[in-house]
Amino acid sequence: MTDLAPNWWPLARLGEAIEALALDAGLIRDPPTDPLVVPAAFALEDVPRWTEWAAARLGVEVVDVETPASAIDAVLASGGPAILLDDTAEGPGFFALAGRRRGGVLLLDRQAHRRRVPIAALRDRLVEPVAAEHRAAVDELLDRAMIQPRRRPRAAAALLHERLRAERIGGISLLRAPASASVWRQMRLDGGLRTLALIVAAFVALYVLEIAGWRVIGEGVLAGKVDSGWLLGWVVILLTAVVAQTASAWCEASLAVDLGRIMKARLLAGALALRPDAIKRSGVGQMIGRVIEAQALEALTFNGGIGVLLAGIELVFTAWVLAHGAAPTAHLTLLVGWVVLTGLLGWRYFVRMRRWSGERLDMTNALIEAMVGHRTRLAQDRAARRDAQDDAVVQRYLTTSAAMDGASIIGVTALPSIWLFAGIAALVPAFAGQPVPSPVTLAISLGGLLLGQRAFGGIAGGSAGLARAAIAWSRVRDLFAAARGGAVTVTRRTDGIADEDRPVIEAEGLMFRYPGADRRVVDRANLTIRHGEKILLDGASGGGKSTLAALLTGLETPTSGLLLLDGLDKATRGDAWHRLAAAAPQFHDNHILSGSLAFNLLMARSWPPTSADLADATELCEELGLGDLLSRMPGGIEQQVGETGWQLSHGERSRIFLARALLQRASLTILDESFASLDPQRLGQCLAAAIDRSQALVVITHR
Structure with missing residues (x-):
């Protein structure tokens, strides 16, 4: 044992x-x-x-x-x-x-x-x-x-x-490693760099075996006979090449999975770290366009990067083979010139693709915005004006598509094929002089030209993928930057346990202004909230109540001043701030996600939930007057809700938002106009539940 x-x-x-x-x-x-x-x-x-x-x-x-x-x-x-x-x-x-x-x-x-x-x-x-x-x-x-x-x-x-x-x-x-860590660091920790080195080694071995196979067959044919020993050697080389190619494919698949997981986690961390006002400034269409680009980024980066890397290795072998051929000077000069020409045409293709991608995403944005506001457009906009706008957008897209396709035909499709003809033409002067190239050197040159054609084809295809990846990166790089900025920093502290004698919130000289704005929305605010206190915050619309709530819940960072939650500032708390300070935002900023009602209630508390969590959520729903809703839904608390599920009324959604905040069991709960859509009876019922189930409570209303 x-x-x-x-x-x-x-x-x-x-x-x-x-x-x-x-x-x-x-x-x-x-x-x-x-x-x-x-x-x-x-x-x-x-x-x-x-x-x-x-x-x-x-x-x-x-x-x-x-x-x-x-x-x-x-x-x-x-x-x-x-x-x-x-x-x-x-x-x-x-x-x-x-x-x-x-x-x-x-x-x-x-x-x-x-x-x-x-x-x-x-x-x-x-x-x-x-x-x-x-x-x-x-x-x-x-x-x-x-x-x-x-x-x-x-x-x-x-x-x-x-x-x-x-x-x-x-x-x-x-x-x-946190998702906010650099992709390079995460790849190193997950063994991705070692896998990449194995891929390169496997392809180098594959090219060496391919050249060795050519040599074995070529020497046998040129000698006028191919005996069983040469054939056996050739078969062994082929089988070894199959093993190397299989190993490379397995490593590529493994690396693609690891890179995709790391990039998805980094993008998600960045999306969660974005400022709320930055998201509000983007339309629905723009956000969907960014999702599309983010989805393509990992595949395009991996496939394009690997394609160009392996094609570069192939070019090195091409240069080595051509240097031993019938016209080494002419072919090496042609190879260098072709690499430069490929780069110039690749840049031309990239510029046109970038313009085309901009038009495509703008058209996607316009289409989705028009779909969202379709009924408004039907009621307010003239049909002729709508058609003219749509025709202009489609015409611009058609023009940029034609320009990009033209660049693609020359730079991606035609250039590798023209290389072969140009290489054969470079052999003509060698036959005109003395001595005439031997069949061996001629075969070496033709093999090098074929190898170069494959390399330039790989560069063309990989460059197209990298071009699209670069364009996608321009759309999502702020998400990567937001993830890096959202990394947790912690100062010296060893307990991490709340002290009931400390105030929940201590704010002194708190000031906040939105980026680019001159007016301070919150100006030198001083506030203390203790455990067990119930506070009503009443004021005119636009007075900064919701902004103050965003500061207290950690959604916004103060421009200046001191803000402590249970004795620690936000830099010390990090993401734990959101577990200690919960809020039910205003109705237009709150959402029912497609999923079960249980998920929408307990997503901020614990998921997957325990039986005790589900029982507590059901009990709170009863207290908020949602018992009738649970009895009407066939699946009860497990019923699917949201856009594709059970449709909820305005009042039912408001009470679910309230329940979600209360179930978090935070030290501070802020309810921002959560009772505005409730009748007096429901309001009293929900307010009693909120007071009973919260520790420190702030209720925001407007006059």
């Missing part, structure tokens, strides 16, 4: 283990100058919050995982790095999962050295507290069934495995 004791860490050394794991996995280069120290008053339930805080100090992201007990092998086989909580009779502790190796997993011992242990031993240790509750029932069942002793262990394991499907194992915290 494997002894796991040397690999078990006490909870007091959690900070030390996180540092060791981050260093071991390459997530950080150097240990922090200020070590992570676990506070004295520290319990098992404080671990997720503190672990997130500690990892953020190192620039690392933590993902808490909960898995069915029967599927924990897959989580362990992923190799971490991860913290695995283990509450034993000796007290709470954990294991530091560092990797995997040959059917086992690698754990860091208390000296931060890697030790390999069987995955079954670690699984049994983590699952045992849950399995112990079912083992007696399984043994009783086997006794009643009178299972033979030799079959009993296998039957018991199978029954226990089935019972554990309904049990969930928590306390698993995965460490990884």
Whole structure:
């Protein structure tokens, strides 16, 4: 039996283990100058919050995982790095999962050295507290069934495995680079750079084998006979080339998946970090256009980049082959000139494609905006004017399309084919002089020309993909920049636990103005909100109430002044600010997402939800007067709602927005005109629920 004791860490050394794991996995280069120290008053339930805080100090992201007990092998086989909580009779502790190796997993011992242990031993240790509750029932069942002793262990394991499907194992915290980290860093940590090197090596080997195959067949043919030894050598070369090509294809697919995952996560992080007013300034069509470009960016970047890289390698082999051919000077000069010509025509194609893409996205934007406002256009706009506008847009698109297609025919399609004819023409002077080229050098030249044609075809196709990727990048680069700017920064603090004696909100000299505006929307505001306080904020429309709410909930950053939430500023809290300060924005800024009603209610609290979460959400719906809605919907709280689901009334949507904010159980809850659409009876009912279920509450109304 494997002894796991040397690999078990006490909870007091959690900070030390996180540092060791981050260093071991390459997530950080150097240990922090200020070590992570676990506070004295520290319990098992404080671990997720503190672990997130500690990892953020190192620039690392933590993902808490909960898995069915029967599927924990897959989580362990992923190799971490991860913290695995283990509450034993000796007290709470954990294991530091560092990797995997040959059917086992690698754990860091208390000296931060890697030790390999069987995955079954670690699984049994983590699952045992849950399995112990079912083992007696399984043994009783086997006794009643009178299972033979030799079959009993296998039957018991199978029954226990089935019972554990309904049990969930928590306390698993995965460490990884944040989505806001650079693509290069994430590729390095995921082994993407090593995969790229394997792709290049495989293609170099493939070209070497291809040239060797030509040589073997060529020498045999020119010698006038091809014996079995030459044929066998040629077959071996071909089979080796197939292996190299298969390995390259597998590596390309693996790299494409990793790059796509990293870029999607980075774009999503950037989209979530965008300022709300920046999103409002973009129309629906523009946002959809950016989504389309973002979707194409990863594929175009990968395919185009790999295509150009491999074609560049092929050009190097082309130059080497042509240098040993019948007209080396003429062919090498032609090769250099053709590379320059390809670059110039490629730039011409890029400029025209950029203009065409702009027209295409503008047309997409105009179409979607017209669809959104279709009824308004029918009522307010003249048909002749609408048709004239549409005709002008289509005509511009047709003109730019024709220009781009013309550049594509010359630069992408025709140029590689013309290269072959130009190369053959360059051989003519060699035949006019003395000595006449031998058949061997002539064959080498023709092989080099064919290799060059393939290389220029790869460059043309890859450059077209890179051109489209560059255009797509111009549309989404602000998302990448927003993700980088949204990275969490944490200052020195070791508890991360709210103090009930501290005010929830402390604001002093708070000022805010929107970018490009001269007027201060919030001007030298001083505000203190304590735990348990219920505040009504009343004012005229346009007075800055919603802007103040955005500041308090962390959606906007003050221009100047001091703003603390539970004693810490936003730079210290990072994304945790949004969990402590919840809001139900105004109706036009709040949305029902396509999904179940449960998801729309609990998306900010916990997803997937526990049975307790669903019961609490159902109870709150009853308190807000939504019980009739739940009884009418066939699926109850699991009913699909949103644009493609069950249609909700204005008042029902308002109460769902209210429930979503209250279910977050934040230290501060702000309701921005959440009761405006409710009748007096519903208003009293919802206000009572809001007061009862919130800690500190701010209700905003307008006069």
